[in-house]
Amino acid sequence: MIKNVKNIKGVKPVKKLISVISGGKDGLFAYQSCLNDNFEVVGFLNLINNEGRVSFHAYGKELVKLQARSIGLPIMQKSVAHQRVDKELFEKQIFAIFSSLKKKGIDGVVFGYILSGDYQDKLLVDVTKKLNMELILPNYKKNSKNVLRAIIDSGLKIIITAVKPIYIGREWLGREVDNVFFEYLSKTNGIDYCGDKGEYHTLVVDAPFFKEKIVINKSEVVTSRQGYELNIIKARRVKK
Numbered sequence: 001m002i003k004n005v006k007n008i009k010g011v012k013p014v015k016k017l018i019s020v021i022s023g024g025k026d027g028l029f030a031y032q033s034c035l036n037d038n039f040e041v042v043g044f045l046n047l048i049n050n051e052g053r054v055s056f057h058a059y060g061k062e063l064v065k066l067q068a069r070s071i072g073l074p075i076m077q078k079s080v081a082h083q084r085v086d087k088e089l090f091e092k093q094i095f096a097i098f099s100s101l102k103k104k105g106i107d108g109v110v111f112g113y114i115l116s117g118d119y120q121d122k123l124l125v126d127v128t129k130k131l132n133m134e135l136i137l138p139n140y141k142k143n144s145k146n147v148l149r150a151i152i153d154s155g156l157k158i159i160i161t162a163v164k165p166i167y168i169g170r171e172w173l174g175r176e177v178d179n180v181f182f183e184y185l186s187k188t189n190g191i192d193y194c195g196d197k198g199e200y201h202t203l204v205v206d207a208p209f210f211k212e213k214i215v216i217n218k219s220e221v222v223t224s225r226q227g228y229e230l231n232i233i234k235a236r237r238v239k240k
Helices: 025-036 061-071 087-103 118-130 144-153 179-186
Strands: 017-020 041-048 075-079 108-110 134-136 157-163 200-206 212-223 228-239
Touching (some): 017 025, 025 041, 061 075, 061 212, 061 228, 144 179
Parallel strands (some): 017 041, 017 108, 041 075
Antiparallel strands (some): 212 228
C-alpha cells in the first residue's frame, strides 16, 4: 500500500529510510517532509542513465552528489535502463537495488513524485511489498498547485534547468521557482504546476537543511530534444 507521511502517523515508526532524489524540487521536498515528521533518513539514492545523467533532467550525476555533500548525507548512485526501452531489465535492476538496501538495514524508501503512472506505481508497490519495505510518498496524488505552493513556502531555493517552450519560455532557464514563477504558471493554460508532465525541470541549490549552498559559476543554454536546457558546466559548494 502506498503511504504518504501523514497516513503513517500512529503506526510503528520506520527506523531507517533512504530518500530517492533526482536533484529536483519534488524529491528534496519529500525528504524535508520526512525530516519534519521525525523520520530517520540515513542517505540518498539517485538513479541515473548509462551516460551518467539524471533521467529526465538536464544535468549529470555530479550535481546531485554535490547536493548530498551540501546536506551531509551519503549518496548511492545507480545506473538503470530506461523503463520504456527495456522494461524487464529496469524491473530487475530496481528489485536488486532495493534488495541491497534492505540487506543493509533500510526499512523504507521515500519518493517525491505526485503522479508517476500506473506502471511505476504498481512496480514500486510490488517490489517494496516483496521486500517488506515501506513506500513513503509525501506528495502522492496531492493537488499540484498546492504542492508547488508548499515547496516555495518551505524555503527551498530552486532554479529551472529545462523547459518545453510550448509551455515555458527559454528565458526562465536559470531563474528561480518563486512567487513570480508561480504567478506565471497561473496564467499558462494546460500546465501542471509541478511540471509533472515534463513541462520543466529543476535543481535545488539551497534549503534550510543544506549546510552549504550550491553556486553555479558557469552555464550555457543548449537545445535538447524536448526544448531547452541549462547546461551547468561548473558549480561549487559555498558556506552560508
